[in-house]
Amino acid sequence: MAEQKEKANKTEHGNLSEIARNSLVPPVDIFEGSENVTLIADLPGTGKDDLELQIDGDTLQILGKTKKSSDPHLIKHYTEFPEKNFYRAFTIGEEIDKDNIAATMNNGVLKLILPKSEKIRPKKIEIKF
Amino acid sequence: MLTRWFYDLEPMYDDFSRFRNELDKIFNIGLPLSNIRSVPKGTFPAINLQEGKEAVTVQAYVPGVAPEDVEVVFQDNTLTIKGQRDTSKLGGQEIQPDNCHRKERFSGTFSRIVSLPDGLDSEKTEAHYKDGVLNITISKMEEKKPKQISVKVE
Numbered sequence: 001m002a003e004q005k006e007k008a009n010k011t012e013h014g015n016l017s018e019i020a021r022n023s024l025v026p027p028v029d030i031f032e033g034s035e036n037v038t039l040i041a042d043l044p045g046t047g048k049d050d051l052e053l054q055i056d057g058d059t060l061q062i063l064g065k066t067k068k069s070s071d072p073h074l075i076k077h078y079t080e081f082p083e084k085n086f087y088r089a090f091t092i093g094e095e096i097d098k099d100n101i102a103a104t105m106n107n108g109v110l111k112l113i114l115p116k117s118e119k120i121r122p123k124k125i126e127i128k129f
Numbered sequence: 130m131l132t133r134w135f136y137d138l139e140p141m142y143d144d145f146s147r148f149r150n151e152l153d154k155i156f157n158i159g160l161p162l163s164n165i166r167s168v169p170k171g172t173f174p175a176i177n178l179q180e181g182k183e184a185v186t187v188q189a190y191v192p193g194v195a196p197e198d199v200e201v202v203f204q205d206n207t208l209t210i211k212g213q214r215d216t217s218k219l220g221g222q223e224i225q226p227d228n229c230h231r232k233e234r235f236s237g238t239f240s241r242i243v244s245l246p247d248g249l250d251s252e253k254t255e256a257h258y259k260d261g262v263l264n265i266t267i268s269k270m271e272e273k274k275p276k277q278i279s280v281k282v283e
Contacts, residue, residue, distance in 0.1 A: 027233035044261035081175035108192030108261020
């Protein structure tokens with residue numbers, strides 16, 4: 001039972017709860033338009049190549065890797081921003097067309113455009129006389 | 130026996146410890162940790178400050194701020210970082226807040242003043258911006274840099 005649960009929690013990046021505990025949670029803005037939902041996340045220090053987006057069933061996972069400073073001789077006077085990876089997961093329902101999600105990364109800001117699936121888009125009903 | 134017991138409970142134990150961590154975060158228990166400076170939640174931008182042998186480096190985490198919108202001034206051993214970020218725009222395109230589900234990102238003008246160690250050369254400064262991180266390097270004055278004294282054997 002426990003093993004099963006553990007297996008379910010394991011991903012290619014390691015144990016999910018482990019990741020969640022040792023990561024920073026990026027702040028996000030989520031806007032909904034008529035055609036799509038836009039998700040914007042702040043991931044400073046994460047380049048395009050350090051970002052992993054994954055959709056597993058109805059879970060959208062954002063994993064951003066930040067570079068660690070290499071010099072061990074530096075005296076750290078203060079660290080308001082710990083050098084940790086970013087991780088956040090969202091549940092996306094059937095309302096989102098999972099195959100057509102577009103992602104752009106610019107100046108440490110991730111913008112995800114999640115198009116709404118055909119069936120939930122508002123439809124105009126033509127009135128016939 | 131005990132290890133087995135812990136092993137079986139591990140997933141649940143994880144949930145408890147995460148819950149406790151969350152509570153600790155709310156009440157700021159255990160903060161500040163050694164060299165982690167505690168700042169009120171939502172402080173923008175977060176700043177890291179390191180001192181090396183040759184220079185002092187400051188990182189300001191300003192994602193989504195165009196370099197021309199940030200002003201960095203170094204005077205009298207204080208570093209001022211100010212600017213603005215408008216989260217209703219991204220890439221020049223206006224985002225219609227017609228239906229806003231979450232709004233967690235900072236929007237507005239910001240200003241942070243950090244005092245730096247003595248003996249820095251205001252002439253030798255450099256600032257780079259990459260992936261939303263502003264990296265400022267200020268060199269130490271020549272006479273303040275550590276000097277190795279060679280020991281001569283007599």
